[in-house]
Amino acid sequence: MRWLKLMAGCAVLGFVWLWILPQVAQYRRVREHLELLDRRNINAGAMYYTEVEEHR
Amino acid sequence: MAQWLRKAFPHEDWLVILLGALVLATCASLVRWDSEPTPSRNLAGKPTPKPAVVNYAKGTIAKLEKWASNPLRAFVSGDQAKKPYQHFPALVLTWSVLGILLVPVGLWKGIRPIEYWTGFLVLTLLGTLAFVMASQEVIKQYNYEYVLWALLLGLLISNTVGVPQSIRPMLIGDTLIKLGLVLLGAEVLFNKLVALGPPGIFTSWIVTPVVLISTFWFGQRVLKMDSPSLNMVISADMSVCGVSAAIATGAACKAKREEISYAIGISLLFTSLMMVVQPQFVLWSGMDKNVGAAWMGGTIDSTGAVAAAGAVLGKDAETIASTVKMIQNVLIGVIAFAVAAYWSMAYGGNDNAEENVCLDPGEPAYWTMAYGGNDNQQKIGLGEIWKRFPKFVLGFLAASLAFSFLLPAMGVPSGAIETITKDTVTPLRSWLFCLAFVAFGLETNFRELGKYLKEGKPLLLYVLGQAWSMILSLAMAYWMFGVLYADKVKEILAK
Structure with missing residues (x-):
């Protein structure tokens, strides 16, 4: 039972990281935003933290 | 060897400081620079003389790449011209460096080689997975740091x-x-420490004793708790710094071993919740991150959890939260001394004296430090304060002094200091924190902690005391980091 719980937990993590998050990244607005960050070489952290350098 | 190490380093913190010094000295020795300046241009197009700096250790500590749908891309450089999976050698090197670096700690703690390497392998594998999870592009975009996934x-x-x-x-x-x-x-x-010092001292040194005294008073007078020593241990571990404060004050007020274990259990339960929830609350509420960081530094019980919670808010927040917490940590010795003095006056130093025995030596140094071997006779003096002082704080200060004054005085250019910290020290520290949080997660069992929720008065005391501490700390953090010293702190951190 304990191993089953662990496998279920791993399955949830795998599902989120390998399916849901890549799907979220494909949404047009999210994709455009990620591409914009990549194109301009902008450090995503700089959007949230003022001390992070804007450019990588 | 283990005996020799324990004799040479009676307290674990001294060994930690020596290892830290070795790491910093090695990182610094791997950097070279030209004494002849190489001209470069700044943004305004003006030439600025800048010595050429080479860091031979750059890239040796693994930093994983952003990935979208294939996690293996975390090990591939963004530069397609380079070999795929080029981060693997750095990864192996990082694991080796950490594995060798921690051997003296393993020896000091008396860990058998098979247990050391098995445990280390588990920690590093899970730590690497946590870094991979944090490198997913959507997660990275929202800056959910590796510590969360390591803990998870x-x-x-x-x-x-x-x-x-x-x-x-x-x-x-x-x-x-x-x-x-x-x-x-x-x-x-x-200079940042000095700038953070006064607001940090106000935030932690004023609020902490007020919360400790008022919570103890509340427990005795309002909740009418049966055991004053349990009341004191809970009040101290909630207001100062969790486990070590519980042990130190437990020794000072001669608490029973189960009372200390109980207080530590409640503290661990709430610390694991607060270090996840509090930074998210700061982000959600739009609170100033410096204020939020100082608030977390003053309220979350353990130093590690404060560092993790601060890291979620960014590098500056991590610095502020850790600094406030370390300033607060300094109070352990003073508070233990004051409690011991109060106890001998109020309770004649006899409360639970027969129960005062060493606990399980998961942290042998702490038990020895707190109880002075098995000596039940309470000693009060300056030596006691020194004994209970968290000595790793001295290592932190010494490292800060060396990189602020000593290295520049020795002619090390700022570019070299920057690459030492940015390209080697910071990535190595991130790995240490990551492994620490895997370990914290592995140590936390909700089923065991859940039993503390069933108890009545002590739990109520902790919850109400923590709520009181959060209100007072927030008010003080806002006043200090949001009003009085706001501009000064921002100005110094921006430098």
């Missing part, structure tokens, strides 16, 4: 299949955090 992976295992006995000796999260904090000293230049 540890919690997942400890709360399902549990942790095998053979790995338990290597769950040395506290030691890893202390070593990481000594390295953090090199990143926090002294």
